[in-house]
Every structure is written in C-alpha cells, then in structure tokens.
Amino acid sequence: MKRKDFIKATALTGSYLGIVSFNLLDGSDPERTGSGLTISELQKFLVSLTSIPKKTVDRIIVGKPDDIVKKIGTCWMSTWETCKKAVDSGVNVLITHEPTFYTHWDLDEVPGFLDQSSDYTRQQYLLQIEKKKKWIIDNRLVIIRNHDTLDALQEKGIPFALGEFLGFSKNDIIASRTYYNVYKFNPLPAAGFARILAGKLKQLGQPGVAFYGDPERMVSSVGLGTGWICDPMDYADLKPDVFVAIDDVIRTHIQTVYAEDTGHPLIVINHGVSEEMGIRSLNRIIKDRYPEIEVVHFSQGCTYDWITG
Structure with a gap:
C-alpha cells in the first residue's frame, strides 16, 4: 500500500483517535526519566501521545534500543548532514519525522522500492543506503521516526x-x-x-x-x-x-x-515548511516530559535553495 493510501485508510477506519494520552505501552514506567532512560522507553513514550495503528512507521529505524539516552535531537528530515550535526553536538538519539532511507517504510522497503528502477539506479541507491546506515551505526546514533503520531495529534500536531x-x-x-x-x-x-x-x-x-x-x-x-x-x-x-x-x-x-x-x-x-512547526511542537513536548535531558532542534524549513538568474 502506498504511503498516502495507508495514512488515509487508517484515518477512515478510525485508527487515529488523535487524543493526547501519556500512558506508556507494554507496562513501561511512565516516571522513568533522567540518565537511566533507554531509547526504547523514549520511543514508547512518543507513540503513547495518541492512538495509532499497530502497523506504523513510528519506531526505532536504526541503532540500539537499549542504549541510554544522553542527548535528544529533533528534525523534520534525517539527512546525512543533519545526522552529522547531531553527532557533532553530542546527540545520541535523533527523532525525525520523515524517512532516513529514501522510502516511507525505510529499511523494510529496501530493496523493494527500487524494483522499477534501472540496475544502475538500484545499485547507486543501495550503495548510498548502506553507507549511510553504516555511518549511523559506527557513530552510535539512534534514529527514531515519529510520523503517524505527530500527524494525528490533536492541538499540538x-x-x-x-x-x-x-x-x-x-x-x-x-x-x-x-x-x-x-x-x-x-x-x-x-x-x-x-x-x-x-x-x-x-x-x-x-x-x-x-x-x-x-x-x-x-x-x-x-x-x-x-x-x-x-x-x-x-x-x-x-x-x-x-x-x-x-x-x-x-x-x-x-x-x-x-x-x-x-x-x-x-x-x-x-x-518541509508545512511541517517544521509541528516538529518544533514535538520538541517542546519532549522537553516538558524530560526536563533533565537536553533536547535540541535542528531547524530545516524549506528543503531547496531558490536560485535566480
């Protein structure tokens, strides 16, 4: 199912309720904060903000779920440049709204999303995906996707x-x-x-x-x-x-x-412009929930440069 069709279908079936709820899933302790917070626990908090389907892109995309959260970053798109900025600033978990690996379901759709591409294009994309993935892992950065939750979240989405x-x-x-x-x-x-x-x-x-x-x-x-x-x-x-x-x-x-x-x-x-403020809103939600953890935002906004003749 295509990205747009999946999102629309979940809305029509009522899978997105859009109700703010801070109840964590799977019995996680909602009071767990500070340096002992794992990335897995942070992810469970993020998807608890509103009701979303079990099948969702909101998850840990790459990295170790059991790592301890040291510093959190948020961004609209986890471009390689933004990932490098995150690592340079001491961030070890980067929360992104959009995909990291060029397709909506990230690594789950690799290499399938390239089936209609030429062999050359397929080879180039797969090479880049592996390079980016290796760099992220080597630098102990964890990428969390928060897309479906923030799209459906009432009042702050x-x-x-x-x-x-x-x-x-x-x-x-x-x-x-x-x-x-x-x-x-x-x-x-x-x-x-x-x-x-x-x-x-x-x-x-x-x-x-x-x-x-x-x-x-x-x-x-x-x-x-x-x-x-x-x-x-x-x-x-x-x-x-x-x-x-x-x-x-x-x-x-x-x-x-x-x-x-x-x-x-x-x-x-x-x-990117249409969703930048939503990511900043998510950044504030995380700061309010975990005031003892440093949370930074990597502003992006418009995703292209306007060049005139």
Missing part, C-alpha cells in the same frame, strides 16, 4: 502547529477532521492572503509561494492539511475558500489546472 504559526487560534477553526483544519479570517482578495502567507513562511526559508486560481476572488477561510495528505481533492468537502497544499502532492495537470479553470485559489508550499 502538524496542522495545528502550522495554523498557530500563521497566527490562527483554535477559536478560528470552522471545520476540522483528522489531518485537516479550516481557519476563518477577515475577507480579503486571495492574492492579498497569499502575500501575507508568503511573508510568514519567509521565516522558514520559503522565498515565495505558488499561487493558482483567481487572485481577485474574495476569501475568508483557508484549509490546512498535513504534509503528504493535504491534497485539495481529499478535503474539498470542508469547503475552504483557499486551499494550501504541498509541492510533493500537487500535479500541474490536475489540481493546478482545476484551480485555474474554476478560479478556486490554491497555494502550494514546500513540504
């Missing part, structure tokens, strides 16, 4: 954190379901709202936003989704005046043409 960053509050929500919030604001032309949004996102390294639709249409609500599952086609029934979606989802021959033909405003932003 991905769409809520982005909404708060943009200046909205819970009282501004006029429609909502797991993964999606629609926020109200004072009416203004769609292009004016896009400029305000771009000004906010500039703080996260996004140089501008892509706009489709009628720039003069008056709008008073915006729909924010969660990363990969913010396709306007999936939450159009919540009826926001403006859709916000990410670059990993939008296809120029589908949603953008529809926006142009209908005039319904669509704003496309970078995937």
Whole structure:
C-alpha cells in the first residue's frame, strides 16, 4: 500500500483517535526519566501521545534500543548532514519525522522500492543506503521516526502547529477532521492572503509561494492539511475558500489546472515548511516530559535553495 493510501485508510477506519494520552505501552514506567532512560522507553513514550495503528512507521529505524539516552535531537528530515550535526553536538538519539532511507517504510522497503528502477539506479541507491546506515551505526546514533503520531495529534500536531504559526487560534477553526483544519479570517482578495502567507513562511526559508486560481476572488477561510495528505481533492468537502497544499502532492495537470479553470485559489508550499512547526511542537513536548535531558532542534524549513538568474 502506498504511503498516502495507508495514512488515509487508517484515518477512515478510525485508527487515529488523535487524543493526547501519556500512558506508556507494554507496562513501561511512565516516571522513568533522567540518565537511566533507554531509547526504547523514549520511543514508547512518543507513540503513547495518541492512538495509532499497530502497523506504523513510528519506531526505532536504526541503532540500539537499549542504549541510554544522553542527548535528544529533533528534525523534520534525517539527512546525512543533519545526522552529522547531531553527532557533532553530542546527540545520541535523533527523532525525525520523515524517512532516513529514501522510502516511507525505510529499511523494510529496501530493496523493494527500487524494483522499477534501472540496475544502475538500484545499485547507486543501495550503495548510498548502506553507507549511510553504516555511518549511523559506527557513530552510535539512534534514529527514531515519529510520523503517524505527530500527524494525528490533536492541538499540538502538524496542522495545528502550522495554523498557530500563521497566527490562527483554535477559536478560528470552522471545520476540522483528522489531518485537516479550516481557519476563518477577515475577507480579503486571495492574492492579498497569499502575500501575507508568503511573508510568514519567509521565516522558514520559503522565498515565495505558488499561487493558482483567481487572485481577485474574495476569501475568508483557508484549509490546512498535513504534509503528504493535504491534497485539495481529499478535503474539498470542508469547503475552504483557499486551499494550501504541498509541492510533493500537487500535479500541474490536475489540481493546478482545476484551480485555474474554476478560479478556486490554491497555494502550494514546500513540504518541509508545512511541517517544521509541528516538529518544533514535538520538541517542546519532549522537553516538558524530560526536563533533565537536553533536547535540541535542528531547524530545516524549506528543503531547496531558490536560485535566480
């Protein structure tokens, strides 16, 4: 099952309840803190934040579960550069939202996700995966994935954190379901709202936003989704005046043409930008739970450099 289909299916079946719960799994001691905390116990705390399916990508990806937590790092994407920064700063457990090994299920999908690739491409990716994995293990770094939990978490999860960053509050929500919030604001032309949004996102390294639709249409609500599952086609029934979606989802021959033909405003932003504030929210949750452990965040935001001619 593809990544997007799996996430949507679990939401439709009610597997994600989105309720904050700090009950640890498997009988772990919820009071276990300090230098005696194992990485396995930290992972159990993280997946206890909300109800998620048993089949989840939220787990220890690589490294020794029984190692003692010394210093925690959080990031949106565990790129090799970020892993090196983590090790250099004394972090021995890095919590990432997105994959480490280039596919949603990480090592579980290796080498299967390369079945449709040429032999050369397959060889190059497998070589890089082994090099990165060996480096992580050799440097005694442990990678924890926290994706499904943070996507579904109410009030502190991905769409809520982005909404708060943009200046909205819970009282501004006029429609909502797991993964999606629609926020109200004072009416203004769609292009004016896009400029305000771009000004906010500039703080996260996004140089501008892509706009489709009628720039003069008056709008008073915006729909924010969660990363990969913010396709306007999936939450159009919540009826926001403006859709916000990410670059990993939008296809120029589908949603953008529809926006142009209908005039319904669509704003496309970078995937990393849309979820950066959610990872910072998770960082604060961990700090509050383990105040005696140093927890740092590796900011990433926009994942590309904007180069002009």
